[in-house]
Amino acid sequence: MKFKTGLAAIAGVLPASLVAIVLFLTVYSWPAIRFNGFHFLVSNHWNLGNLYADPVTVAGTQVAPGAHYGILFLIVGTLLTTLVALLIALPVGVGAAIFLAEAVPGRLRLWLSFLVELLAAVPSVVFGLWGYVVVIPFLGQHLFPFLSRIFGFVPFFAGPSGSGYGLLTSGFVLSLMIVPLIVATLRDAMVSQPPAIREAVTALGATRFEVVAKVILPSLFRVLVGATILAVGRALGETMAVLMVSGNALNYLPHNIYAPISTMAAFIVSQLDSAMQDPTGMAVRSLAEIALMLSLLSLLINFLARLVLAIENRSARHATIV
Amino acid sequence: MSHANEAFRLTAAPPPVPRVPRFPLRRRIFSIAGWTTTALALILLTAAMLGILEMVFVRGIGALVPATFTTITQGTGGGLLNAIEGTFVLSFGALLLAVPFGMAAGIYISEYRNGWWAKTIRLLADVLVGVPSIVVGYVGYVTMVDWLGWNFSVAAGAISLAVMSLPYICRTTEMALQQVPGDLREAAFALGAGESQVIFRICLPAALRAILTGILLALAVSVGETAPLLYTAGWSNYLWDGKMTHSPVGYLTYAIWTFISEPFASAHQLAYAAAFLVMALVLLVHLAARLVFDRHRR
Missing domain, CATH: 1.10.3720.10 (MetI-like)
Known part of the structure; x- marks a missing residue:
């Protein structure tokens, strides 16, 4: 009994650190939350104010004169990059999982899976380096001008096609970072489907691809949704790669898919240096508010994914009993 | 008797092999298109991973010198x-x-x-x-x-x-x-x-x-x-x-x-x-x- 209590106490460091992070962020950013109010989320204007003038007192807190913190452009940037990443990662991930599970023979499947899953192990900053050195020149000079010329009639595809830094580039790099999660989850689920289903559908006269596309894949819909939500969670919080390829736009909403953007996570890194110059500390506290928003968003996503997967587990257990 | 048998063997047509019915064209195209796109998806991911490895290792080998491991950073060198x-x-x-x-x-x-x-x-x-x-x-x-x-x-x-x-x-x-x-x-x-x-x-x-x-x-x-x-x-x-x-x-x-x-x-x-x-x-x-x-x- 004593041993269990001791172990429980040491184990408590893990939950304690999470609670500490969230509590601390809330307490620390509280003055900023009160100062910024609801404008924080809907205003498109991040301005540290005049840092060299004497601080003024607004609503009981000291701030630099002219300071205004609004992060609408960051929320839009974060959601849009995630959306673009998802639009690329989902079809590619599902396709790759299908081919890996159904068409690649044993030994080769192991190594190709390893290569695809290695994408998840590549450090964010190395993705950034690759994006900066290889992807941006290629996209900016070749693919984007081509896309804007050919698909200019599609909304948001028209030029100017920019320099290569921006929404589509960030979305592409992010999609490679989240796709292994989708591939691995889906492939494992497909491989562990009972062979009887496959045999039955084949006996009914389906081609091999029809078995996969019309029976196996639809039956794994919830698994796919769960994996996708987790992937969204990862994309929202990615920092370094986005920081290096997004163009770090400030107070600017993208007008097409090539436009520079910034995300909440990348913004914290790129702005902390200048925020520290604020003698009133309100800028750093406002960054803490961004971090808090970002954490709450990931928590929400995480719970959503668990909910979907929990329902999946329950229905799966139900199916085996019946 | 054996003579007649021989003749029979030579002249009779082989028993018909039941032909496996081919899938209708539309479904065959659907299958081929499906396997092609899924293969392309896998190729894209593999190529991206190999591309990252290639960039890091080719450029990295060129950049590694003994001094990398023996000296500290001085400015940008x-x-x-x-x-x-x-x-x-x-x-x-x-x-x-x-x-x-x-x-x-x-x-x-x-x-x-x-x-x-x-x-x-x-x-x-x-x-x-x-x-x-x-x-x-x-x-x-x-x-x-x-x-x-x-x-x-x-x-x-x-x-x-x-x-x-x-x-x-x-x-x-x-x-x-x-x-x-x-x-x-x-x-x-x-x-x-x-x-x-x-x-x-x-x-x-x-x-x-x-x-x-x-x-x-x-x-x-x-x-x-x-x-x-x-x-x-x-x-x-x-x-x-x-x-x-x-x-x-x-x-x-x-x-x-x-x-x-x-x-x-x-x-x-x-x-x-x-x-x-x-x-x-x-x-x-x-x-x-x-x-x-x-x-x-x-």
């Missing part, structure tokens, strides 16, 4: 000795902190898995994995660097990294212990062993290889992290002076991030060399883990 040392200090420091607590949490949620505390820990471990790394780094900055006044330091960096790797170590420990058959535990209890003896003398040794692999993977993650360190460890051109607080320390991922955006070729060489070292370690660890788990599976 020199070597990476300080960053290599810093990465080792930070990553192993983080492991030293995270392994005891992470393993304790993993053991607890595996061996007492149905209690409310175990369920809470498991849930919060999954949530902690989802907390963006920059948030951890930011909290590290505001608490340790600023509030406690440690400045950019090894302690602040290692603690931030440790918080990031806690949930990984916890969950891999749990998974490894779950692979140990329950019979083993029952047998030990039946022989009169206590809870601590069952865990430390029976379960942990049996799960050791998988746990070590998990710790190795956590190490690879730590080595590749940048965001939690930017505002906790800082950067230094010099070797670590052995102080836990009040002195910044360099690390490889910072070199990748900062030197690639400098306009000098010597700085780019440093970034490529650093990327090579980080990726080489990540690749080695993952290959090793793959081999260990393959043997497990077989």
Whole structure:
């Protein structure tokens, strides 16, 4: 009994650190939350104010004169990059999982899976380096001008096609970072489907691809949704790669898919240096508010994914009993 | 008689082989298109991964010189000795902190898995994995660097990294212990062993290889992290002076991030060399883990 209590106490460091992070962020950013109010989320204007003038007192807190913190452009940037990443990662991930599970023979499947899953192990900053050195020149000079010329009639595809830094580039790099999660989850689920289903559908006269596309894949819909939500969670919080390829736009909403953007996570890194110059500390506290928003968003996503997967587990257990 | 038989054999048509009905054209096209697009998806991902490896290793080999390992960074040139040392200090420091607590949490949620505390820990471990790394780094900055006044330091960096790797170590420990058959535990209890003896003398040794692999993977993650360190460890051109607080320390991922955006070729060489070292370690660890788990599976 004593041993269990001791172990429980040491184990408590893990939950304690999470609670500490969230509590601390809330307490620390509280003055900023009160100062910024609801404008924080809907205003498109991040301005540290005049840092060299004497601080003024607004609503009981000291701030630099002219300071205004609004992060609408960051929320839009974060959601849009995630959306673009998802639009690329989902079809590619599902396709790759299908081919890996159904068409690649044993030994080769192991190594190709390893290569695809290695994408998840590549450090964010190395993705950034690759994006900066290889992807941006290629996209900016070749693919984007081509896309804007050919698909200019599609909304948001028209030029100017920019320099290569921006929404589509960030979305592409992010999609490679989240796709292994989708591939691995889906492939494992497909491989562990009972062979009887496959045999039955084949006996009914389906081609091999029809078995996969019309029976196996639809039956794994919830698994796919769960994996996708987790992937969204990862994309929202990615920092370094986005920081290096997004163009770090400030107070600017993208007008097409090539436009520079910034995300909440990348913004914290790129702005902390200048925020520290604020003698009133309100800028750093406002960054803490961004971090808090970002954490709450990931928590929400995480719970959503668990909910979907929990329902999946329950229905799966139900199916085996019946 | 045999004569007639012979004639029969020569003249009769072979029995008709039932023809396998071909699928209608529309469905065949659907299948072919399906396999082609899924194959293309896989090729795209494989090509991207090989492209990253190619860039990192080809450019990295060209950038690696003996001086990379023997001299410290001077401005935008020199070597990476300080960053290599810093990465080792930070990553192993983080492991030293995270392994005891992470393993304790993993053991607890595996061996007492149905209690409310175990369920809470498991849930919060999954949530902690989802907390963006920059948030951890930011909290590290505001608490340790600023509030406690440690400045950019090894302690602040290692603690931030440790918080990031806690949930990984916890969950891999749990998974490894779950692979140990329950019979083993029952047998030990039946022989009169206590809870601590069952865990430390029976379960942990049996799960050791998988746990070590998990710790190795956590190490690879730590080595590749940048965001939690930017505002906790800082950067230094010099070797670590052995102080836990009040002195910044360099690390490889910072070199990748900062030197690639400098306009000098010597700085780019440093970034490529650093990327090579980080990726080489990540690749080695993952290959090793793959081999260990393959043997497990077989």
